[in-house]
Amino acid sequence: MAEYIPSPRDWVREQVELYERSGGTEGTTLRDTGLPVIIVTHIGNKTSAVRKTPLMRVKDGANYVLVGSQGGAPRHPVWVYNLRTNPMVEIRDRTVVYPMQAREVTDAAERARLWKIAVAAYPPYEEYQTRTTRQIPIFVAEPVR
Numbered sequence: 259m260a261e262y263i264p265s266p267r268d269w270v271r272e273q274v275e276l277y278e279r280s281g282g283t284e285g286t287t288l289r290d291t292g293l294p295v296i297i298v299t300h301i302g303n304k305t306s307a308v309r310k311t312p313l314m315r316v317k318d319g320a321n322y323v324l325v326g327s328q329g330g331a332p333r334h335p336v337w338v339y340n341l342r343t344n345p346m347v348e349i350r351d352r353t354v355v356y357p358m359q360a361r362e363v364t365d366a367a368e369r370a371r372l373w374k375i376a377v378a379a380y381p382p383y384e385e386y387q388t389r390t391t392r393q394i395p396i397f398v399a400e401p402v403r
């Protein structure tokens with residue numbers, strides 16, 4: 259079993275702890291917004307350690323859409339590089355955990371469709387994109403059969 263290295267950010271680490279400790283019945287929304295959050299468990303591309311990242315829950319059928327917005331910060335979140343290297347992830351959606359495979363969306367039409375779904379689920383994404391010159395990366399996580 260690889261070592262688990264928690265997020266250095268207190269609020270992120272605490273959300274992951276509460277979400278997992280409660281078996282997915284507490285800590286499942288983003289602060290005051292009440293909007294649902296998932297936990298993506300993945301592998302660090304440099305440390306090979308287990309990393310756990312809360313993201314907004316954006317669904318497209320059975321798939322999850324993962325948006326590397328990081329509040330419109332100038333750089334991609336580091337988990338983006340982890341998923342590019344190690345696409346096998348686990349997604350916890352409240353009480354259920356799914357093995358999934360993540361794929362970065364590069365096709366412009368597919369990206370446009372998924373971006374609309376993402377903004378509908380979490381409207382601030384739209385403003386985050388205006389804060390940065392980088393194009394916010396989008397992954398689609400698909401069930402492993």
Ligand code: F42
Nearest residue numbers: 273302303304305312313314325326327328335336337339
């Ligand atoms: N972030 C988003 O980008 N999108 C969201 O929809 C989103 C929703 C959300 C909801 C709730 C919540 O609590 C947090 C939410 N966040 C969202 C924030 C998200 O959880 C991440 O904290 C944020 O995206 C930043 O991701 P990050 O991977 O850059 O995390 C930083 C703080 C971090 O943990 N850095 C680690 C560190 O030690 O500095 C590095 C972790 C790591 O993966 N290291 C790699 C390794 O090998 O282990 C090396 C990586 C490399 O290439 O250098």
